[in-house]
Amino acid sequence: MNLYRKMGNGKGFGLALYKRWITGLQSRSLHALVICEPSHSSKEFNLSQASRSAITAARHIVKTDSVSILTFNAQEISSFKGIPIKDKTYGNLSNLFIASNPLLENYEAERLTSVCLGLHNKHKFTHIISAASTFGKNLLPRVAACLDTCQVSDIVKVISSSSFVRPIYAGNALATLEAVNPDALQVITVRATSFEPAESSEQVQSIDDLIKTEAVEKVEQVELDVSLLEETAKMSCVEGIERAESGRPDLGSAKVVVSGGRGLKNKENFDQIIVPLADKLNAAVGATRAAVDSGYCANDMQVGQTGKVVAPQLYIGVGLSGAIQHLSGMKDSKVIVAINKDPEAPIFQVADYGLAADLFEAVPELTSKLP
Ligand SMILES: Cc1cc2nc3c(=O)[nH]c(=O)nc-3n(C[C@H](O)[C@H](O)[C@H](O)COP(=O)(O)OP(=O)(O)OC[C@H]3O[C@@H](n4cnc5c(N)ncnc54)[C@H](O)[C@@H]3O)c2cc1C
Structure with missing residues (x-):
């Protein structure tokens, strides 16, 4: 099992809980696998922005072109977008692994875990990485547990291939972790907002384009252990999915976010005050946990420690x-x-612009003045 120790981070935020008594040098060549989030509708695959940020983090970790990615498809995909193009510093991606099977249609983490383990057994990656999204948080701990290693969660900075910075105490301190054994497998989730998404191109729309532009070295269909998948499928399955259709930008990657809290008092006010302002600004809508718990909006809109970053x-x-x-x-x-109507509210301590006013007057007025 790989263990991590906390170090000072050199900026005064870190907790130097242990002295560094081993400085290991990585002795084998690095190869990172980034497990990418499925974000596609029927025949069109589109790599999520969070996954592209995880690819950037992986490139910083291995510092070479040895970054491969794994995607899951239930069926043949005709259009393949968002795969990063060749990077000026780190070159192209090594392998694009595609695991295709109807049993992967609903992306149950238990089934995806068995695919990841099979692929790792074959390629012996040094790092297995995913975005710290709902998808990554569900999948990677299972992979780490099965491979008997500790996961490093939610990294915001890469120090080296075995040392990372992550927030602790709800983001009030940063801890620098160093792997006790830098040669052991590292399983890592990445805070997507801390890494620029790897650049992709609108011109690259298919697997052929990926090969032509040398964005990836090789495309490989993953050989699946179908009997194992079928066995896993007996243990858990998704009974149904209700998708909240929205034409809004994705909350995790939107340029503008309008969030509402308990001050809105009920769902009707939330819909009548927050949503029109968000519409005018082409913004994503977020909320506090208090607003979500009170039923003002869906829980995938929650922003914060236990919601989205x-x-x-x-x-x-x-x-x-x-x-x-x-x-x-x-x-x-x-x-x-x-x-906020309370001038002492803590939000004003982090705000660049604060308006101490009754939201029921200020927000409709603001919305009406926007073009
Ligand atoms: C383990 C744990 C995890 C948590 N995770 C999260 C998380 O991920 N995200 C999250 O948001 N919270 C989270 N919370 C909850 C968090 O502690 C707060 O309870 C919550 O964020 C408060 O939400 P709020 O600001 O909407 O409500 P309140 O704190 O009640 O604030 C409401 C504000 O509205 C203002 N207001 C009222 N009426 C008006 C008006 N007419 N005009 C203008 N302003 C008005 C008030 O002055 C007040 O400041 C977590 C808590 C715990 C313990």
Whole structure:
């Protein structure tokens, strides 16, 4: 099992809990596998922005072109978008592994785990990486447990191939971790907002394009152990999926986010005050846990420690106090605007622009003045 120890991070935020007594040098060549989130509709595959950020982190870790990616498909895909193009520093991706089987249609983590383990057994990756999204948080701990290693969660910085920085205490401190055994497999989730998404191109739309542009070295269909998949499928299965259709930008990658809190008082107010402002700004809609728990909106809109982490260009927080657990999910936003009737609300301490006003008057007025 690989263990990690906490180090000082050199900026004064880290917790130097242990002295560094082993400095290991990586003695084998590195090969990272990035497990990419499925984000596709029927015949069109589109790699998520979070996965492209995980690819950037992987490139920083291995510092070579030895980064491969794994995607899952239930069927033949005709259009393949969003796969990163050749990088100026780190070159192209090594392998694009595609695991295709109807049993993978609903992406049950138990089934995907068996695919990842099979692939790792064959290729012996040094790092297995995914975005710290709902998908990655569900899948990677299972992979780490089966491979008897510790997972490093939610990294925000790469120090070396075996040392990473991650937030702790709801983002109030940063811990630098160093693998006790740098040669052992490292399983890592990546905070997507901390790494620029690897560049992709609109011109690259198919597997042929990927090969032609040398974006990937090789495309390989993963040989699946179908009997194992069938066995795993007996243990758990998805009974049905309800998709919340929305024409809005994805909350995790939107440039503008408008979030509402308990101050809105009920769902009707949330819909009538937050949504029109978000519409005018082409923004994603977020919420505090208090708003979600009170039923003002769906729980996939929750921003914060136990929700989504966002870092948009503009974050507008309406009728929310700025609890530490909420701040940990949005404090890296470039510009923060707060609207709260209590001038002492903690959100004003992190806000770039604050409006101490009643949201029921201020927000409709603001919305009406926007083009
Ligand atoms: C383990 C744990 C994990 C958590 N994870 C999360 C998380 O991921 N995300 C999250 O958000 N929270 C999380 N929480 C909850 C968090 O601690 C707070 O309870 C929550 O964020 C508060 O939500 P709020 O700001 O909407 O409500 P409140 O704190 O009640 O704030 C409401 C604000 O609205 C203002 N207001 C009221 N009326 C008006 C008005 N008319 N006009 C203008 N302003 C008005 C008030 O002045 C007040 O500041 C977590 C808590 C725990 C313990």
